[in-house]
Amino acid sequence: xxxxxxxxxxxxxxxxxxxxxxxxxxxxxxxxxxxxxxxxxxxxxxxxxxxxxxxxxxxxxxxxxxxxxxxxxxxxxxxxxxxxxxxxxxxxxxxxxxxxxxxxxxxxxxxxxxxxxxxxxxxx
Numbered sequence: 786x787x788x789x790x791x792x793x794x795x796x797x798x799x800x801x802x803x804x805x806x807x808x809x810x811x812x813x814x815x816x817x818x819x820x821x822x823x824x825x826x827x828x829x830x831x832x833x834x835x836x837x838x839x840x841x842x843x844x845x846x847x848x849x850x851x852x853x854x855x856x857x858x859x860x861x862x863x864x865x866x867x868x869x870x871x872x873x874x875x876x877x878x879x880x881x882x883x884x885x886x887x888x889x890x891x892x893x894x895x896x897x898x899x900x901x902x903x904x905x906x907x908x909x
Contacts, residue, residue: 803839804859805893812851816884821845824853827877835871837864839905 812820821843828841840858845851859865868874895901 802861803895803898804857804862804865805895806857807891807893808853808855808857809887809889809891810853810855810885811887812853813884813886814851816881817851820853820881820884823877823881824855827873828855830873831868831871834873835864835868837861838868 824843828843831838831841837860838858839860840856842856844854844856846854859868
């Protein structure tokens with residue numbers, strides 16, 4: 786009986802675990818301005834409209850502006866899966882497809898989730 790309870794608790798914890806991802810993109814330079822505008826619109830809409838989207842934080846390398854990095858944080862797997870189905874994400878994905886030369890998605894683990902909560906609180 787205790788094994789079943791532990792297994793159920795473990796499954797529940799996995800469903801509630803944050804999804805943290807670093808997206809590394811290389812953008813075709815001829816589309817960079819257009820891509821950045823579309824990405825900014827998508828990131829803003831995701832954070833504003835989706836309660837489960839904690840962060841979509843796009844950045845570019847100073848020395849290579851066509852190298853984009855996005856810190857994505859979702860409350861849980863359900864929030865991430867829901868995000869993928871939103872009209873603003875679908876628009877981003879379809880309109881930028883020809884602009885992206887390379888995409889690498891790197892799943893991350895928070896080493897100190899409690900401090901992360903404090904960081905975002907300080908941004909207010």
